[in-house]
Amino acid sequence: MRLLLCAALLIARSASAHEFWIEPADYTPNNNQRLIAEVRSGESFEGEAYPFMPERIVRAEIVNVTSRSQLTGRSGDRPAIQYNADEGLQILSYQSTASIHVHQQFSKFREFLEADGLQWVEAVHFERNLPQSGFSEKFTRYAKSLVSVGGVSGYDRQVGQPYEMVVLSRLYGEEDSHDFTIQLLSAGQPVNNAQVTVFQKAPTESMDNTPLKLRTNEFGKVSVPRGKGGAYLVSAVIMERGERVPWHSHWTSVTFHAQGSR
Numbered sequence: 305m306r307l308l309l310c311a312a313l314l315i316a317r318s319a320s321a322h323e324f325w326i327e328p329a330d331y332t333p334n335n336n337q338r339l340i341a342e343v344r345s346g347e348s349f350e351g352e353a354y355p356f357m358p359e360r361i362v363r364a365e366i367v368n369v370t371s372r373s374q375l376t377g378r379s380g381d382r383p384a385i386q387y388n389a390d391e392g393l394q395i396l397s398y399q400s401t402a403s404i405h406v407h408q409q410f411s412k413f414r415e416f417l418e419a420d421g422l423q424w425v426e427a428v429h430f431e432r433n434l435p436q437s438g439f440s441e442k443f444t445r446y447a448k449s450l451v452s453v454g455g456v457s458g459y460d461r462q463v464g465q466p467y468e469m470v471v472l473s474r475l476y477g478e479e480d481s482h483d484f485t486i487q488l489l490s491a492g493q494p495v496n497n498a499q500v501t502v503f504q505k506a507p508t509e510s511m512d513n514t515p516l517k518l519r520t521n522e523f524g525k526v527s528v529p530r531g532k533g534g535a536y537l538v539s540a541v542i543m544e545r546g547e548r549v550p551w552h553s554h555w556t557s558v559t560f561h562a563q564g565s566r
Contacts, residue, residue: 322416323347323503324555325537326385326396326449331561332476333389335454341385341396343447348515349503349537356381360401367395367463393450393458393476399465400445404549410436420541421499421517425551432550440549450560452476460558466491467542469558472525481565484528487520488540488556494524498540502528505535533564 328341342353356377364375369392375385385396407413417425446465452458457477460470472485488495502516518526528538539557546552 322555323349323351323537323539323557324400324445324447325349325351325539325557325559326398326447327353327535327559328385328396328449328451329383331450331535332452332455335391339385339387339389339394339451339453340383341449341451343384343398348513349505349535353382354384355379356384361398362401363397363399363465365397365463367397367461368392369458372463389451389453391454392456393452393460395460395463396447396449396451397463397465398445398447402442402444402552405441405443407439407441408437413441420501421519422541422543425543428545429550434550440546440551442546442549442552444552444554446554446556448558450475450558460560462489462492465556467554467556469538469540469556471538471558471560475560475562479563481530483530484536484562486526486528486538486558488524488526488542490542490554494520494522495540495542496520496522496524498524498542500526500528500538500540503537503539504531505537530562530565533562535559535561 324345326341327344333339344351344353346352356379358379366373366375414426417423446467448469450460450471455476457474459474462468462470468489470487470489472487488498488500498520500518500520504513520526537557537559542554544552
């Protein structure tokens with residue numbers, strides 16, 4: 305089985321292009337159909353696709369019920385992900401190397417904090433007597449995508465990412481009509497009171513694509529409305545004090561496709 309993954313990123317992060325995700329060409333390919341996917345960075349489920357960049361990968365795998373395989377490829381490969389997979393739910397998992405972004409305008413930093421529900425960081429920033437310009441932020445990306453070869457029902461699971469989104473609801477095949485339950489984890493432990501942003505790629509042009517912002521409960525869970533179905537991108541940012549830089553942000557996402565409510 306040939307496995308190719310794009311590791312991507314990394315251009316300097318900006319407030320207008322900060323989501324990072326894996327986007328398959330088809331979330332339910334046939335058994336004899338090659339699985340194709342891109343790794344993208346952008347905003348509101350629209351963004352630039354990146355080639356395979358092995359120097360940017362810490363860990364890239366495909367995980368299913370019976371196996372776990374490393375995703376490999378040649379530098380510059382496009383599309384980023386191309387492989388033949390077995391039947392069933394496949395979890396594509398990616399972790400980037402850490403990168404550094406230098407903030408020159410505190411107003412832009414504030415915009416980022418407000419967009420991702422991290423307003424507490426500003427107060428702590430000033431309490432620590434940190435500068436308002438020229439300070440660094442380290443950031444690391446984590447992405448997952450759930451693809452069902454043959455359209456078989458299945459469940460997401462923890463794959464061991466340090467920061468991870470897990471879809472707890474059954475996907476594909478025989479789905480129900482309930483909302484999705486998604487859990488945000490850090491080192492396998494629930495992250496409470498964190499903002500989770502949901503983007504949906506509308507199956508029709510008339511559908512509202514406004515992002516939905518939710519907050520995790522004490523168990524790190526949110527309930528995501530199913531709506532009319534389509535492709536979903538669910539993301540969150542966790543901010544921590546850095547060791548050698550003032551801040552270290554961790555960006556995590558998961559993509560999947562689902563039927564609408566009935």
